[in-house]
Amino acid sequence: MAAGGSYSIVEYFGGDDGYRCGYCKHENGNFSHGMWSHTMTVQDYQDLIDRGWRRSGKYVYKPIMNKTCCPQYTIRCHALNFHPSKTHKKTLKRVNKFLSKGEMPVERCDEGHEGEPMDSVHEEGVRPPPEDPLKIDHSEVQDIATSPDTDSTNSTAPTTPREDAAPASAEKTSSVTPKPGNGADPNRPQCRKAKDIRKERRLQKDQQKQQETVSSTPNPAPSKSQSNQPKSLEEFITESLPNDPLHRLEVRLVPVSFEDPDFLASYKQSAALYARYQMTVHGDAPYECGESEFKRFLCDSPLEAETAPDGPDVGYGSFHQQYWLDGRIVAVGVLDILPSCVSSVYLYYHPDFSSLSLGTYSALREIAFTRQLQQQSPKLAYYYLGFYVHSCPKMRYKGQYRPSDLLCPETYAWVPIERSIPRLEISAYSRLNENAQAGDALALKDLGRALVLHRRTVMPYAAYARKRKGLNDEKEVEQYASLVGQTCAERILLYRA
DSSP states (O other), rough: TTTSOOOEEEEEEEEESSOTTTTTTTSOOOOOOEEEEBBBHHHHHHHHTTOEEEEEEEEEEEEETSSOOOOOOOOEGGGGGGOOHHHHHHHHHHHHHHHHHOOSSSSSSOOOOOOOOGGGGGGOOOOOSSGGGGGGGGGGGESSSSSOOOOOOOOOOOOOOOOOOOOOOOOOOOSSSSSSSSOTTSSSOOOOOHHHHHHHHHHHHHHHHHHHHHHOOOOOOOOOOGGSSOOOOHHHHTTTSSSSSOOOEEEEEEEOTTTTTHHHHHHHHHHHHHHHHHHHHHHOOOGGGSSSIIIIIIOOBOOOOOOOOOOOTTOEEEEEEEETTTTTEEEEEEEEHHHHHHEEEEEEEEGGGGOOOHHHHHHHHHHHHHHHHHSTTTOOOOEEEEEOOTTSSGGGGGGGSSSSEOOOOOOOOOEEEHHHHHHHHOOOOOOOOOOOOOOTTOOOOOGSEEEETTEEEEEEEHHHHHOOOOOHHHHHHHHHHHHHHHHHHHHHHHHHH
């Protein structure tokens, strides 16, 4: 239960039927468990995505990893330790060159990075359930014999590794035999090049300046004089931008709420951009990407907006990060801000700007945004990129945002991607955790403690089972509780009609 006293409420649908795969286009090879989320707290969703779940609108699904044609591994990037690759730097320079001088690259440099297919394939036949538990007045919901909160967040901000010192270059040795004579005085220092001496003096001066700054400032910001360090992501984002660029780019974060004036004011323009993107990039028919589909997939979110004393200033919940170029929206990143991460939901952009690699550019901006939020909320240290699909080559680009981890589908432990890829090269499905003895730390142990919502009353499943009339649903409830884990099963309400 959230701090404000609200529960997450879900209806479980199982996962026996196969659907068309958006990756390999197999007609019925995509298998996943699904549930409709009427409402969900950000902590519950954080815990669910750390068990391999993901949302599309209010539909929350978990691929059946050892059965589906294209196994999808949850991937997260350590935002604090991220350093842009050469490709990332080129993308940032390309965008800045366009903003500064208006130079648009001719060819598409981001081929294959246009993002995932819409997850509507997981929702075939799924519509909001006819009976809405949220019509219940929460003041009428009775708690009987509910177990105490077992919420515990294990995520901690990773420490930044030290930069490895560059190896000293090997000294050149001469093969020429020296002429006879007194030779060099062994008691005097070896001769050195004037260039090396000047370099050392500069370094000593820089170090002296740093020490003076540290002694005068209690918490100094890192300065450029400290740089043996590589440039930060933030420096690359703003590098070489003049004060009066030809084009002006503004990034705005708006909460996904029809009560928010900024969201409402930009809604029509945003929906039109989404339709144009889907038809041009993914080949959708107009009826597949109309306003109702846009609202359902990218505006209807089960997440409740929350604020916390140790949370970020913008709060938690679902947001649209809008990229405004010269007064019009050219791209939108749909994001969930959760207690331990920023989770990327979807990106859509104006096809006319595809040569600027906006998929890569927005991901880099979102990593920088995560780092900014982490300064306000230390445990919010990760950027989740959705699913990594190694069996689909065009989805492997997500592995370029390093350091990153993949989620083991059996133990739900995070495994560095460098250790995971060799296993995925052998088999599309793999238990990534190398520890053969490790298991699921949050595995279901007591089904009776799982919470259900029945006739406006919150009760443990054991109490519900005694009252239940009709068909025995224990097998279905046990499957659901095993997938969400013991902790979530004791917090999330499973709706029982």
